Amino acid sequence: MIGIGIVKGLVQTAKNLIGTYTDKERLVTIEYPEERQPLTEATRQFPFLVYDGDDPMKGLRCTACQICEKECPPKCIYIVKSKDKRVDYKGQNQFYPAIYDIDYSVCMSCQICVEVCPFESIKMDTAFELSTADRFGGLLVNKHQLAKSNTHYHQIHPTEAAASDEAMNLERAKAAAKAKADVEAKAKAAAAKAAATPTASPEASPELPKPAAALPKMPM
Amino acid sequence: MASLDQIFVTLKEQLVQLFPAVLQPYVGVLLSIVAIMAVFPGIFALTTVVERKLLARFQNRPGPNRVGIPLTKIRLAGFGQFAADGIKSLTKEDIIPRNADRKVHFIAPFVLVVPAFLALSVLPIGRNMTALDFPETGLLFFFAIGAATELSVFMAGWSSRNKYSLLGAMRGIAQMLSYEIPLILSSLTVVMMVGSLSLVTIVERQTSVQWGFFHSWHVFTPWGFAGFLLFLTAACAEANRTPFDLPEAESELVAGYFTEYSGFKFALFFLGEYLGMFAISGVAISLFLGGWSAPFTFLDWVPSWLWFFGKLFAFILFFIWLRGTLPRLRVDQLMNLAWKFMLPMCLLNLLVVGVWHFTAEWNELLRWSLATVLLAGPYWLFSRSFEARFKPRTYRYAADSPAAPVVAPVAPQVPI
Amino acid sequence: MNFIFAILAGLTVGAAFAAMTLRNLVHCALCLTVSLIGLALLYLQLGAEFAGFVQVLVYVGAVAILILFAVLLTRGGEAPVGRITNSLGAGLLVAAAVFGVLAWAIIGSSALKALPKETPQPALLVKAVGDKLMGEFVLPLQGIALLLTAALLGAVVIAMREKSSPAGVAVDSRSATRNP
Amino acid sequence: MTPLAAYLLVSALLFAIGFAGALTRRNSILVLVGVELMLNAANLNFLAFWRYGPNPEALTGVMFVLFAIAVAAAEAAVGLALIIAIYRHYCSSNVEDVATMKG
Numbered sequence A: 001m002i003g004i005g006i007v008k009g010l011v012q013t014a015k016n017l018i019g020t021y022t023d024k025e026r027l028v029t030i031e032y033p034e035e036r037q038p039l040t041e042a043t044r045q046f047p048f049l050v051y052d053g054d055d056p057m058k059g060l061r062c063t064a065c066q067i068c069e070k071e072c073p074p075k076c077i078y079i080v081k082s083k084d085k086r087v088d089y090k091g092q093n094q095f096y097p098a099i100y101d102i103d104y105s106v107c108m109s110c111q112i113c114v115e116v117c118p119f120e121s122i123k124m125d126t127a128f129e130l131s132t133a134d135r136f137g138g139l140l141v142n143k144h145q146l147a148k149s150n151t152h153y154h155q156i157h158p159t160e161a162a163a164s165d166e167a168m169n170l171e172r173a174k175a176a177a178k179a180k181a182d183v184e185a186k187a188k189a190a191a192a193k194a195a196a197t198p199t200a201s202p203e204a205s206p207e208l209p210k211p212a213a214a215l216p217k218m219p220m
Numbered sequence B: 001m002a003s004l005d006q007i008f009v010t011l012k013e014q015l016v017q018l019f020p021a022v023l024q025p026y027v028g029v030l031l032s033i034v035a036i037m038a039v040f041p042g043i044f045a046l047t048t049v050v051e052r053k054l055l056a057r058f059q060n061r062p063g064p065n066r067v068g069i070p071l072t073k074i075r076l077a078g079f080g081q082f083a084a085d086g087i088k089s090l091t092k093e094d095i096i097p098r099n100a101d102r103k104v105h106f107i108a109p110f111v112l113v114v115p116a117f118l119a120l121s122v123l124p125i126g127r128n129m130t131a132l133d134f135p136e137t138g139l140l141f142f143f144a145i146g147a148a149t150e151l152s153v154f155m156a157g158w159s160s161r162n163k164y165s166l167l168g169a170m171r172g173i174a175q176m177l178s179y180e181i182p183l184i185l186s187s188l189t190v191v192m193m194v195g196s197l198s199l200v201t202i203v204e205r206q207t208s209v210q211w212g213f214f215h216s217w218h219v220f221t222p223w224g225f226a227g228f229l230l231f232l233t234a235a236c237a238e239a240n241r242t243p244f245d246l247p248e249a250e251s252e253l254v255a256g257y258f259t260e261y262s263g264f265k266f267a268l269f270f271l272g273e274y275l276g277m278f279a280i281s282g283v284a285i286s287l288f289l290g291g292w293s294a295p296f297t298f299l300d301w302v303p304s305w306l307w308f309f310g311k312l313f314a315f316i317l318f319f320i321w322l323r324g325t326l327p328r329l330r331v332d333q334l335m336n337l338a339w340k341f342m343l344p345m346c347l348l349n350l351l352v353v354g355v356w357h358f359t360a361e362w363n364e365l366l367r368w369s370l371a372t373v374l375l376a377g378p379y380w381l382f383s384r385s386f387e388a389r390f391k392p393r394t395y396r397y398a399a400d401s402p403a404a405p406v407v408a409p410v411a412p413q414v415p416i
Numbered sequence C: 001m002n003f004i005f006a007i008l009a010g011l012t013v014g015a016a017f018a019a020m021t022l023r024n025l026v027h028c029a030l031c032l033t034v035s036l037i038g039l040a041l042l043y044l045q046l047g048a049e050f051a052g053f054v055q056v057l058v059y060v061g062a063v064a065i066l067i068l069f070a071v072l073l074t075r076g077g078e079a080p081v082g083r084i085t086n087s088l089g090a091g092l093l094v095a096a097a098v099f100g101v102l103a104w105a106i107i108g109s110s111a112l113k114a115l116p117k118e119t120p121q122p123a124l125l126v127k128a129v130g131d132k133l134m135g136e137f138v139l140p141l142q143g144i145a146l147l148l149t150a151a152l153l154g155a156v157v158i159a160m161r162e163k164s165s166p167a168g169v170a171v172d173s174r175s176a177t178r179n180p
Numbered sequence D: 001m002t003p004l005a006a007y008l009l010v011s012a013l014l015f016a017i018g019f020a021g022a023l024t025r026r027n028s029i030l031v032l033v034g035v036e037l038m039l040n041a042a043n044l045n046f047l048a049f050w051r052y053g054p055n056p057e058a059l060t061g062v063m064f065v066l067f068a069i070a071v072a073a074a075e076a077a078v079g080l081a082l083i084i085a086i087y088r089h090y091c092s093s094n095v096e097d098v099a100t101m102k103g
Helices: A004-022 A067-071 A112-116 A150-156 A158-195 A201-207 A209-217 B007-017 B024-058 B081-091 B102-121 B138-159 B163-194 B199-205 B222-238 B263-288 B304-325 B331-358 B364-390 B396-413 C002-021 C025-045 C049-073 C088-108 C110-114 C126-134 C138-159 C166-178 D003-024 D028-052 D060-090
Strands: A047-051 A077-081 A097-103 A122-124 A147-149
Touching (some): A004 B024, A004 B304, A067 A112, A122 A158, A150 A158, B024 B081, B024 B102, B024 B304, B102 B263, B102 C025, B138 B199, B138 C049, B222 B263, B222 B331, B263 B304, C025 D028, C110 D003, C126 C138, C126 D060, C138 D060
8 A cells, every 4th residue: 555665664764863863873974073983004195205214304215216207197296306416225325306296186196106116215195184275286295295204104004114114124235235245345356456466457347246236227 | 821822913013003003004014024034934944954964864874063153162063054054055156057048047036935935924823823814715825826836947947048957847847737736636625624715714613622632623534634645745746845856856957947046046946945845834734733723622721823833843854754764756656646646535535525524413433434434445446556557667678688598509500 | 006006007918018029938928927917916906816816826827837838848948939920010900909999998988987986895705606606607617617628638639649659669679689 | 087997998908919919929829828818808807897897796707707717728728739739740830830721
């Protein structure tokens, strides 16, 4: 009969109405600014630059290699290389970014910059409350705003940060081993030089691998 | 308590006395107008918030609960929302489409709101409280005024030059025209019984005491109950409320006939819709639920206007409840319901009223059972035949899918 | 009373004039509606409340909407139509002549002058109307009922599209595709 | 001028406007609108005579108006149905285009 279904439906919604007042389980809404859902570890919003140590600008891992700038699909990264060089975490002399800007309004959070970065320097952040009153410049962030400490990275993505640190330590160890090898080689060479002064010139070649090891990274 | 019952009437008289005798009738009219223009939009403002909160609760959501007093932490459980909405719609840009017919586009919302106020003014909202009393034609006036709604819907839909507007307007007009017939026929039962078109008389007739403790509301009779249900359904359709909100079906027609309206004119449409709902609820209350009278005699001390507004609010809550429950009808279902179910039931109800009228001397029990059988039997039959057409739908290609494996073995034969 | 009458008469006649002269058909229909509402108000002025509200209910609520529907169904709302026929002069002349004769008859009539100038407002009781309808005028009422039924059926039959039974075609095509 | 004469004049004017429209407009819907105006003018006449006539208790004027309204509604429904049927056939609602029977 017409009407029975209507009454059933009305009873159902009435149960909902009363249930929301008696049973808190029914109200699944999180009232956002006051209550927050804990972010999962997989959360990724926009990229940031990782630095080590205390001084953000000095500890910036970025070497301004510009791979991310070239790979970025919406072209939202803008980098200007520095004129001078400084020592990076591996102890090598590297450039550093004089300007590093990301336009968050253009960024599509694809994470490709993170994938391609060889220096573990750009990572995805979890901050999402980025609204601003300025439509044009408000979301264009510079390196000072982008720089966040490794501690922060450990806080938001602990697993990934540990992996990243491990990779860096490996690199560092490699570099240290190489440096040690270099030093030993140098010492050997010096010893050899000292031992046989006239026949020193053909033995100078072991010094060359250092620039050669840097070379494979260059052609992009 | 009689003083509290008549407090507004006395207040108006006192206020009118302050003016010179020449102006007194005009001041009286003005006061009534001001009262109506203040009270019902106030209820409208309240309803918008209550509706949103309740709809949210029906769907297990908290609903609006933030807007309170600005610059303070007081939230008023979200009841400041209507002020925020009002300010927003008043300050929004008023957009008129380039191809629109500007004059008609401009007039349409007013054609909706002004008659809605007029319709509200004939309602007896309390003892001796009727702003515009037509002793001969009150109900007819209400239905005549209701005709302007269709005109407004058409004007809005046509002048916008938008396919959704026009579709919504056409649906709306077809729906309102179809449901006006059950609406008028079901209210005709009361007119037949009371013998008057005046809403005041109809309400007064329902204040008589029956069996010593309750007032003889029309809904407490078989024909009155059937008429009330029919009227309620038709009223739902006339007020464009879910499940009959096809004219503004937001999931298919953007917003129906007021798609192209924004800002103040949109607010007027919104107001007009709700005022129409209040007016039709008020008429339902006056016709079937005893108007301003209390249900039981021992509750007579409560002021009459409080009863009216209490019932009005109950109606509003019921409409919200329906909106939170029922899905929207399809156009053909809508028309079928009006013409093939409600119209025959209304005509039958008219017959039952006649029977009821002429069996006044009979035994109460016999009279009741006769009327109930006359109504319930055909209702059962009608709804059976009606529901037979609403079997779960089958889809041709979905039904064919078991045949697909039969086709598959044939396919390898093709190369041979 | 005279002032109100003048306003209402002006509204009615002006709207009627607009309804007959405007180019856009929908505007014409809307002006007709205004004119009909003006007429209903004139009925109220005459004390015929019932007739006035019935006028609004039937004309504004049904006939005007019907005309608007017809305008849209015949695509009249899209472009302004040509205003006149070739017989503009003749038509206007005939209409003016009709008005002239009627006005002359009204103003010059002695029978009208013989009527009392101010009569008390007669009460139009709905009950009296009902009694009359069911008593004296019951035969015309039945006739009207018959007429309305016939008109309803007639309108449906005339305006109904010829059925092409899309369901049957669909079934045929389906069986046709499945058989080979 | 007596009130009755004023009402009758308004009615005559309405009738003349409707008449002129029905005679001169091309669109068949507008012809129908003109006819409606003429009918309404007649209704106004009836009511004016009922109000100012010698015997208002008989209610003849009002009765006639009620019947006239009912007939006009039927007329409008059938008339518009005809117009739509003709439109479907000729793809035009212009009265001058429907001239197949013209000799």
